[in-house]
Each structure stands twice: as C-alpha cells, then as structure tokens.
Amino acid sequence: MNEGLVVVVRAIISFFSLLIFARILGKEQISQLTFFDYILGITIGSIASEATVDLSSRVWPHFVGLVSWALLAYLMQYISLKWRYAAKVIEGEPVVVIMNGKIMDKVLKKMKFRISDILELLRNQGIFDLNEVDYAILEPNGSLSVLKKPEYLPLTPKDMNIEVKPTGISTELIYDGRLIEENLRQMNKDKKWLMNQLKKHGIKDVSEAFLVTLNDAGSLYVDKYNDNIKKVKDIGDYKGPY
Amino acid sequence: MRKFFIIVIPIVTLLLFVLIMSSGNILKRPLGEDDDIPKSIDNIIEAVENEAWSEAASKLQDLDKLWDKVIKRVQFGSERDEINKLSTSIARLKGAVKAEDKAGALMELYEAYNHWDELGN
Numbered sequence: 001m002n003e004g005l006v007v008v009v010r011a012i013i014s015f016f017s018l019l020i021f022a023r024i025l026g027k028e029q030i031s032q033l034t035f036f037d038y039i040l041g042i043t044i045g046s047i048a049s050e051a052t053v054d055l056s057s058r059v060w061p062h063f064v065g066l067v068s069w070a071l072l073a074y075l076m077q078y079i080s081l082k083w084r085y086a087a088k089v090i091e092g093e094p095v096v097v098i099m100n101g102k103i104m105d106k107v108l109k110k111m112k113f114r115i116s117d118i119l120e121l122l123r124n125q126g127i128f129d130l131n132e133v134d135y136a137i138l139e140p141n142g143s144l145s146v147l148k149k150p151e152y153l154p155l156t157p158k159d160m161n162i163e164v165k166p167t168g169i170s171t172e173l174i175y176d177g178r179l180i181e182e183n184l185r186q187m188n189k190d191k192k193w194l195m196n197q198l199k200k201h202g203i204k205d206v207s208e209a210f211l212v213t214l215n216d217a218g219s220l221y222v223d224k225y226n227d228n229i230k231k232v233k234d235i236g237d238y239k240g241p242y
Numbered sequence: 243m244r245k246f247f248i249i250v251i252p253i254v255t256l257l258l259f260v261l262i263m264s265s266g267n268i269l270k271r272p273l274g275e276d277d278d279i280p281k282s283i284d285n286i287i288e289a290v291e292n293e294a295w296s297e298a299a300s301k302l303q304d305l306d307k308l309w310d311k312v313i314k315r316v317q318f319g320s321e322r323d324e325i326n327k328l329s330t331s332i333a334r335l336k337g338a339v340k341a342e343d344k345a346g347a348l349m350e351l352y353e354a355y356n357h358w359d360e361l362g363n
Contacts, residue, residue, distance in 0.1 A: 001317045001325050009318050013259045020252045055322035058362065060263040 003055060010059050014048040017063065021070040026077065034091050034140050044069050091140050098136035101149065111138060122146065168216025177207040187214055198222065266319030266362025270312065282308055283355055290347045298339050306332055320362040328357040
C-alpha cells in the first residue's frame with residue numbers, strides 16, 4: 001500500500017468537497033460569523049482533515065459525516081431564512097447593552113459579557129470615554145455597534161452647508177501594467193484620453209504604470225512602477241531578517 | 243452555459259469522489275482470469291486439507307503476488323487496517339505451510355478470507 005499516494009488522493013477529495021460545501025453554504029465573511037457558525041466551521045474542517053490522514057478507516061464514512069454536517073448547516077440556514085422566530089433562537093438577536101448612556105448590567109450578565117469586554121469593544125471603535133456613548137448594541141456575531149451622543153458626532157459638510165461633489169467609486173483603468181479596456185469604455189473614455197493624462201504624469205507607455213484608477217468625479221490616481229523613492233521608510237521597531 | 247457548468251462541475255466532481263471512495267468494494271472483484279483472491283484462497287484450502295504441502299506453497303506464492311497486484315487498485319477505497327491484516331495473514335500462512343501445520347494454515351486461511359470480505363465494506 002502506497003500510503004503517501006493514498007493520502008494525496010484523499011486530500012484532493014476532502015479539499016474539493018470542502019470547497020464545494022463551503023460555496024453552497026454561503027459566502028459569509030469570518031467577521032460575520034456567529035459563535036455557532038465558528039464551531040461549525042471547525043467541526044467540518046476537522047472531519048475533512050481526518051478523512052485525509054486517518055488511513056485506518058475508509059474515506060467514505062468521513063465523507064458521509066462531512067455531507068451530514070453540511071446538510072444540517074444548510075437546513076439551519078434555510079429555517080432561519082424562512083422563519084424569523086427560529087432565526088432569533090438559532091442565531092440570536094442584537095441586544096442593547098448601553099441605552100441613553102446607561103450600561104444595562106442585567107443584560108450584560110445574561111449575555112455573559114463583562115463590562116471590561118464592552119470597554120474593549122468600545123476602544124476598538126476609538127471610544128475611550130463612556131460619556132460619548134448614547135447607544136451600544138451587541139450584535140449576534142459578537143461585534144458592538146455604537147451610536148455616539150449627538151454632541152460627539154463628527155462634523156459633516158452638510159452641517160456646515162458646504163456643497164460637495166459626489167466622488168463615486170474608483171474604477172481600475174490600468175492594473176499591473178495592463179490596460180483594462182472594458183473599464184475604460186464603462187467610464188466613457190478612450191485610450192487617447194488616457195494616454196494624454198498619463199503623459200502629464202511622465203508615462204509614455206501603459207506598461208510603465210502599476211495602477212491607474214478613475215472615479216466618477218474625474219479624479220485620476222496614478223502609480224508608476226518606478227517610484228523614484230531611494231530609501232523606503234521602515235516602521236518596524238526592531239531589525240528583521242531583511 | 244456558464245451557469246450550467248457552475249452547477250454541473252461540482253456535481254460531476256462529487257460523483258467522481260463517491261466513485262473513488264466506493265471503489266474498494268468494486269475493484270476487489272476479479273477483473274481478469276488470474277486475479278481472483280477468494281478462488282486462490284479456496285485452492286490453497288483444498289491443497290492444505292489434502293496435505294499437499296508443495297502444491298500449497300506454490301499456490302501461496304501465486305496468492306502473494308496476486309495480493310500485491312490487487313492492493314494497488316483497492317487502496318484508495320479501503321481501510322489500511324484490513325489491507326495490513328490480510329498481508330499479515332499471508333505472511334503467517336507462509337510459516338504454517340513451511341512447518342506443514344495443517345491447523346495453523348487453515349486458521350490463517352479462514353482469517354484471510356474474513357479480512358477479504360471486510361475489505362472496502
């Protein structure tokens with residue numbers, strides 16, 4: 001028996017099965033996972049790893065386990081999508097932990113959260129003074145959403161009655177030295193216009209540009225391969241290997 | 243067309259995996275005339291029961307070679323433990339045949355039979 005070869009074949013089976021099931025289960029980002037989703041991911045991953053290296057049993061029972069867990073996860077997702085009440089039971093719901101600037105200590109106790117945890121989550125959002133907080137809501141995925149008191153909210157152009165142009169999102173025109181003509185057409189521009197713009201930045205050929213983006217307001221960002229920076233600033237606090 | 247492939251490729255891939263995973267039970271069946279392990283074990287049982295030791299030794303050698311050939315195709319859908327146990331049974335059988343120990347040889351032969359049955363199940 002060629003154990004190495006068997007492990008390679010099993011790894012291919014586990015890897016692609018996992019990939020397919022993960023895509024079917026949805027494209028949630030890690031940060032959006034609830035505690036149960038997290039455990040679910042670990043369990044499914046651990047079954048896949050065992051299927052790969054546990055040669056003492058056939059790969060089939062592991063695969064059945066993998067399919068069963070994926071199916072149950074899918075079922076739970078489906079139920080919580082169709083039935084709001086079940087979603088609240090399965091995934092939890094947002095809980096107000098600070099209301100009108102007051103900490104809801106009973107709620108915290110029920111959620112098994114310490115006040116130091118809440119302070120940490122607030123600090124992560126750049127809030128170091130509890131006086132600034134009007135409302136804080138603990139989301140099912142463990143993150144904290146904060147509404148500051150009006151007097152601590154940042155000033156916006158609207159408050160100052162300043163007129164601003166919409167900037168829109170940037171579209172890549174050149175990526176890694178290659179022109180993306182589809183995006184150029186989408187922005188109602190042509191190659192001639194782009195080359196004129198690039199000439200102003202000292203670029204004669206598309207291949208000299210590393211990244212060029214254009215936003216709806218017409219602002220062009222150009223980055224060349226040759227940055228002309230002799231000494232790159234080192235922000236590390238100790239000498240590394242390079 | 244693109245959507246069709248997005249659905250079909252994962253389904254075909256999963257079906258292929260299921261086929262590989264259950265291949266142990268299918269591929270252990272004889273594919274040609276000279277790769278029938280149960281028949282080979284039966285022949286040795288017959289030789290041992292008749293105490294035809296030189297015939298048993300030569301048939302055992304054939305079984306050993308045959309088993310090495312079959313391992314290569316059943317290894318992906320079978321458990322390592324059953325494969326190793328059957329290999330051990332054949333090794334012990336060699337000793338029993340050499341010592342012309344009828345009881346020992348029959349015990350190993352029937353055990354080998356059992357491991358063969360369990361292989362890939």
